Amino acid sequence: MPGALQSRPVTIVGGGVAGLTVALALRRRGADVTVLERAPAITEVGAGLQLSPNAMRVLDALGLGPALDALSLPSRAVRLRDASGTEVVRLDLARHRPGARFRLIHRARLIEVLEQAALSAGVRIDLGRTIETPPDVPLLIGADGLHSRIRAALNGREVPFFTGQTAWRAVIAAEDAEPEAQVFMGPNRHLVSYPLAGGLRNIVAVLETRDWQDEGWSRPDDPANLRAAFAGFGGPVPGWLAQVDQVHVWGLFRHEVAARWQDGRMAILGDAAHPTLPFMAQGACMAIEDAWTLVACLDATSDQETALSRYQNLRKPRTASIVAAANDNARNYHLTGPKRLAAHAALRLGGRIAPGAILSRFDWIYDFDPVAETP
Numbered sequence: 001m002p003g004a005l006q007s008r009p010v011t012i013v014g015g016g017v018a019g020l021t022v023a024l025a026l027r028r029r030g031a032d033v034t035v036l037e038r039a040p041a042i043t044e045v046g047a048g049l050q051l052s053p054n055a056m057r058v059l060d061a062l063g064l065g066p067a068l069d070a071l072s073l074p075s076r077a078v079r080l081r082d083a084s085g086t087e088v089v090r091l092d093l094a095r096h097r098p099g100a101r102f103r104l105i106h107r108a109r110l111i112e113v114l115e116q117a118a119l120s121a122g123v124r125i126d127l128g129r130t131i132e133t134p135p136d137v138p139l140l141i142g143a144d145g146l147h148s149r150i151r152a153a154l155n156g157r158e159v160p161f162f163t164g165q166t167a168w169r170a171v172i173a174a175e176d177a178e179p180e181a182q183v184f185m186g187p188n189r190h191l192v193s194y195p196l197a198g199g200l201r202n203i204v205a206v207l208e209t210r211d212w213q214d215e216g217w218s219r220p221d222d223p224a225n226l227r228a229a230f231a232g233f234g235g236p237v238p239g240w241l242a243q244v245d246q247v248h249v250w251g252l253f254r255h256e257v258a259a260r261w262q263d264g265r266m267a268i269l270g271d272a273a274h275p276t277l278p279f280m281a282q283g284a285c286m287a288i289e290d291a292w293t294l295v296a297c298l299d300a301t302s303d304q305e306t307a308l309s310r311y312q313n314l315r316k317p318r319t320a321s322i323v324a325a326a327n328d329n330a331r332n333y334h335l336t337g338p339k340r341l342a343a344h345a346a347l348r349l350g351g352r353i354a355p356g357a358i359l360s361r362f363d364w365i366y367d368f369d370p371v372a373e374t375p
């Protein structure tokens with residue numbers, strides 16, 4: 001019975017990527033949607049995002065394709081390099097998956113597009129509303145991120161653990177550059193960079209360290225610390241780091257995927273359900289997939305308990321696999337000594353004789369189509 005969402009009131013806690021995407025998708029199916037966001041304005045930290053085809057299929061189905069295309073760059077390849085800058089392998093995304101949409105975008109631009117579309121569609125966004133305990137409404141969606149109150153209400157108190165990795169992120173001004181992501185892999189550290197529309201370049205640099213940082217987004221750091229940690233890196237890295245005048249740092253924590261995503265009245269999605277390390281660039285993409293599937297399940301039947309239980313069953317195994325793949329990537333990027341030499345040699349050889357095989361390892365992530373799966 002598609003159409004079960006017509007005129008149903010839905011309350012969403014959190015107006016990030018997950019909250020705004022689910023709000024828009026709900027509104028497109030006729031629901032009466034209110035978003036409660038604790039920030040006084042919808043704003044975003046300065047950082048980039050890679051959007052892969054699995055998420056772009058949802059954003060396109062929501063009608064956002066042209067607006068996003070105008071504000072993002074296509075991502076043609078991922079170039080893996082060693083710390084000196086020497087290329088290990090170039091993975092040609094465009095050739096391996098012709099027509100698939102990999103895009104590089106500033107987070108603030110994605111949020112603006114989502115917010116604008118949600119408001120135009122008739123979503124109400126209440127700012128300055130910090131939700132400590134779940135409001136008593138018939139359908140409540142928790143999109144309140146890493147430290148979700150709604151997840152805690154469903155699962156009780158959980159304690160994440162520090163991974164021993166610290167990450168810096170920065171955006172610098174940049175000349176036009178090849179639209180591709182570059183990953184520089186050094187012992188116990190790596191740096192990822194890609195260009196963004198509007199003459200910008202995004203940098204994420206990860207270092208294994210015993211220093212304990214707070215988990216969160218916005219602790220400013222001295223750019224000299226970033227430069228010191230990556231002082232041995234070559235190629236374009238020293239030039240990029242010399243340009244960094246503002247940088248934020250945070251500790252990377254591991255969380256389990258939530259055991260319980262819903263109770264028939266409340267449901268969670270995005271980082272609230274499955275925070276991930278950033279090493280597969282899939283956190284926001286999974287949130288966008290969740291949003292589509294949650295809304296399709298709710299629209300298919302007016303039996304809310306059945307809908308939310310189907311949503312959890314469809315989403316939990318896939319997101320758990322992606323989170324596990326991100327955990328593995330951290331190890332692969334940071335190899336040291338002979339293991340590192342052997343792994344890079346294998347990648348070089350693989351890149352020469354069967355480049356498609358390296359990329360095929362991730363077909364299950366990028367070829368997934370939430371829209372076809374749950375119409």
Ligand SMILES: Cc1cc2nc3c(=O)[nH]c(=O)nc-3n(C[C@H](O)[C@H](O)[C@H](O)COP(=O)(O)OP(=O)(O)OC[C@H]3O[C@@H](n4cnc5c(N)ncnc54)[C@H](O)[C@@H]3O)c2cc1C
Pocket residue numbers: 013014015016017018019036037038039048049050051129130131132143144145146147148149167169204269270271272276278281282283284285286287
């Ligand atoms: C360095 C880095 C690089 C990344 N790169 C990528 C990438 O390339 N591709 C990708 O797909 N993902 C990437 N991610 C992951 C992605 O940014 C996150 O997974 C995504 O932003 C999660 O969205 P969310 O809406 O679930 O949570 P959030 O973005 O955290 O939004 C939660 C919202 O809820 C609000 N909120 C929180 N608590 C309350 C409350 N109590 N009451 C009311 N409102 C509340 C917050 O203010 C916020 O607006 C990256 C992450 C990092 C750290």
